[in-house]
Amino acid sequence: MLLAAARAGMAGEPAGMKPQIDPLARPLLESRNAMGLAIGVIDQGKTAVFGYGRISRAVDRPPDGQTVFEIGSVTKVFTGLILADMAQEKLVGLEDPVQKYLPESVKVPRQGDRAITLVDLATHTSGLPRLPPNLLAQVAAHPEDPYARYTVKDLYEGLPACPLASMPGSQFAYSNLGMALLGHVLARREGTTYERLIRRRICEPLGMTQTSMELSAAQRSRLAPGHNLDAMPAGNWDLGVFAGAGGLRSTVDDLLLFLAANLALRPSRLDAAIALSHQPRHDAGKPDGRIALGWHLSAKESIYWHNGETGGYHSFVAFQPQRKVGVVVLGNMAGRAVDQLGNEVLKILLGRPATPIKVRIPARLDPATFDRYVGTYRLSPQFALTIFREGDSLMARGTGQPALRIFPESETKFYYRLVEARITFVKDQEGKINQLILHQHGRDMPGKREK
Numbered sequence: 001m002l003l004a005a006a007r008a009g010m011a012g013e014p015a016g017m018k019p020q021i022d023p024l025a026r027p028l029l030e031s032r033n034a035m036g037l038a039i040g041v042i043d044q045g046k047t048a049v050f051g052y053g054r055i056s057r058a059v060d061r062p063p064d065g066q067t068v069f070e071i072g073s074v075t076k077v078f079t080g081l082i083l084a085d086m087a088q089e090k091l092v093g094l095e096d097p098v099q100k101y102l103p104e105s106v107k108v109p110r111q112g113d114r115a116i117t118l119v120d121l122a123t124h125t126s127g128l129p130r131l132p133p134n135l136l137a138q139v140a141a142h143p144e145d146p147y148a149r150y151t152v153k154d155l156y157e158g159l160p161a162c163p164l165a166s167m168p169g170s171q172f173a174y175s176n177l178g179m180a181l182l183g184h185v186l187a188r189r190e191g192t193t194y195e196r197l198i199r200r201r202i203c204e205p206l207g208m209t210q211t212s213m214e215l216s217a218a219q220r221s222r223l224a225p226g227h228n229l230d231a232m233p234a235g236n237w238d239l240g241v242f243a244g245a246g247g248l249r250s251t252v253d254d255l256l257l258f259l260a261a262n263l264a265l266r267p268s269r270l271d272a273a274i275a276l277s278h279q280p281r282h283d284a285g286k287p288d289g290r291i292a293l294g295w296h297l298s299a300k301e302s303i304y305w306h307n308g309e310t311g312g313y314h315s316f317v318a319f320q321p322q323r324k325v326g327v328v329v330l331g332n333m334a335g336r337a338v339d340q341l342g343n344e345v346l347k348i349l350l351g352r353p354a355t356p357i358k359v360r361i362p363a364r365l366d367p368a369t370f371d372r373y374v375g376t377y378r379l380s381p382q383f384a385l386t387i388f389r390e391g392d393s394l395m396a397r398g399t400g401q402p403a404l405r406i407f408p409e410s411e412t413k414f415y416y417r418l419v420e421a422r423i424t425f426v427k428d429q430e431g432k433i434n435q436l437i438l439h440q441h442g443r444d445m446p447g448k449r450e451k
Contacts, residue, residue: 014043018050020348024341024357025052031359032231032407033337036224038063040252040328042319043349045265047256055332056225056233065253068210068223069330070236071315072308073176074255075248077277078198079183080122080294085201085273092189094119101185107160116168121175121182122293123281127164128175134158144311148238155184155241172284172291176245179294183244194243203254205268206261211250213243223249224332226312229417230405231333232393234312246308252328259319259326262304278304278321303346307339316342325349360415362407367392369411373425377436377447385423385438385447396423 021039028034029052037052051062063069086092092101097115099108108116111127120126131139134154139146159181165173187194195213203211215223226234239247260266262274280290280297290297295304305318312332316339319326327349329342337359344354370389378384386397390405394414397403406414412425421440428434438445 014041014046014048014349017041017048017345017348020354021050021345024344024354025050027357027359027361028337028341029053031361033333033335033359034331035227035231035333036063036067036331037338037341038065038067038069038252038328038330039341039345040065040256040259041345041349042256042259042263042265042324042326044324045260047260049252049256056227063224063330063332065256066210066222066251067330068215068219068249068251069315069332070226070308070310070313071248071250071255071330072246072310072313073179074250074306074308074315074317075244075246076179076308077294077306077317078202078248079179079186079244080292081270081273081277082186082197082201083118083122083182084277084293085270086186086189088273088276092118092186094122098181098185101189103156106156109160109162109164111164111167114168118182118185119281119293120168121178123291124172124174124178124284125166125169125282125291126175126178127166127168127171127173128162128178128181129165130173130175130177132158132162132177134161144235145237146311147240147242150240150242152184152241155181172282176242179245180239180242181244184241186244194247198248202258202270205270206257206266208250208254208257210254211248211258213239213247213249215249219249222251224313226310227333228312229333229335230393232390232405234334236312237310246310250330252330255317255328255330256326259317259328263319263321263324263326265324301350305342307336307342309334309336314338318342318346320346320350323350360407360409363410365408365411367394370394372433373436375433376450378450379438379445379447384450385436387436 036055039050041048049065051064054060055063087094095117097117116126135150138149183194187197228234277293280292282291284291288300290299297304303320308315314331314334316329327342327345329338331338340357347354373387376384376386383399388395393405395403396406404416404418408414414423424437425433426435435448
């Protein structure tokens with residue numbers, strides 16, 4: 001069911017937005033590519049917040065500007081701004097080597113005489129891998145909260161063993177490790193935690209009271225539960241030492257304040273640091289793509305943006321400084337549909353027609369009929385698919401594999417969302433399901449239902 005709520009912001013609602021956003025959000029909800037969506041827009045200082053969908057299966061109301069979400073890698077633009085602010089105060093230099101702010105016993109990898117600098121970390125040009133090798137086993141063992149057990153000790157032990165893919169400063173390669181290390185050394189330079197650093201240097205000056213890592217009781221009561229791409233409940237992530245890469249939680253209202261500051265609509269002591277954080281510094285892998293201090297930049301249209309995803313959430317923020325417009329989209333389901341939605345809303349703010357978002361919408365079947373598919377289907381002596389119900393969802397679990405949700409295309413055809421595969425159920429002459437066919441990797445693999 002589609003529900004929408006709009007609330008005027010600092011100076012009234014931007015005219016004509018809701019009727020244009022509604023048809024963009026609706027397919028995401030009908031296709032179950034979104035559970036709840038909170039959308040914030042800012043246009044020349046005027047703001048509005050729109051809520052769509054529902055907070056969870058149990059809570060049938062849309063999120064709003066005060067609903068709390070994990071924002072994942074959008075945290076990186078906060079880390080970049082912290083670097084800019086501390087550089088403005090001469091507490092650090094952009095070209096300072098990272099090694100300067102770590103214990104002497106920790107050896108940061110380098111190539112020849114070229115050391116990794118703070119600006120290399122902030123622009124993803126350090127050469128460091130996306131994740132340190134000694135974290136990968138923890139990610140595999142604890143996918144529900146992959147970073148929680150990784151400690152500062154692990155970081156210090158793993159860093160020297162990280163191979164550099166390129167000379168520091170020479171090539172863009174997105175690195176969560178790099179941003180995590182940057183957040184860590186900046187907090188260490190100030191003798192505090194990353195969360196306190198963010199609060200003191202960004203949140204307090206901008207009046208952002210709902211952005212943090214640890215949640216108060218009031219914030220927790222407004223936290224939208226997360227959902228994975230299969231629309232199943234997903235737990236919250238504790239980023240620990242990786243906080244600078246993705247540890248923040250926030251609201252649309254707070255992120256609109258952040259965008260207002262980035263658009264120079266709300267003067268603050270951070271103005272010089274914000275301007276420094278916007279300066280493009282390196283190519284970023286696309287024809288017109290550039291990277292600033294944390295921000296991605298589409299140079300042709302001067303659009304600054306970043307997105308983020310954790311196990312149960314997806315976020316997108318973008319702004320265009322010349323037109324003084326920006327958008328925030330927060331969703332409590334993993335998946336990149338939020339990025340599409342955010343880009344289309346930004347088009348509207350820029351006076352362009354939006355393109356409908358194409359998504360696969362599941363067929364409407366009574367969940368009670370799912371019982372007819374339940375059973376174990378043997379595809380080979382070593383491999384079987386077990387089909388079972390979990391509430392109103394139909395699930396498939398392969399031998400030695402996790403259970404994944406399958407969505408109906410028709411009465412007999414289903415598709416996965418997390419892997420490229422489909423299932424066709426086959427009926428016997430009496431109309432009962434007696435086998436299935438798994439379509440994957442260009443093969444059709446039949447499996448008979450076991451008695």
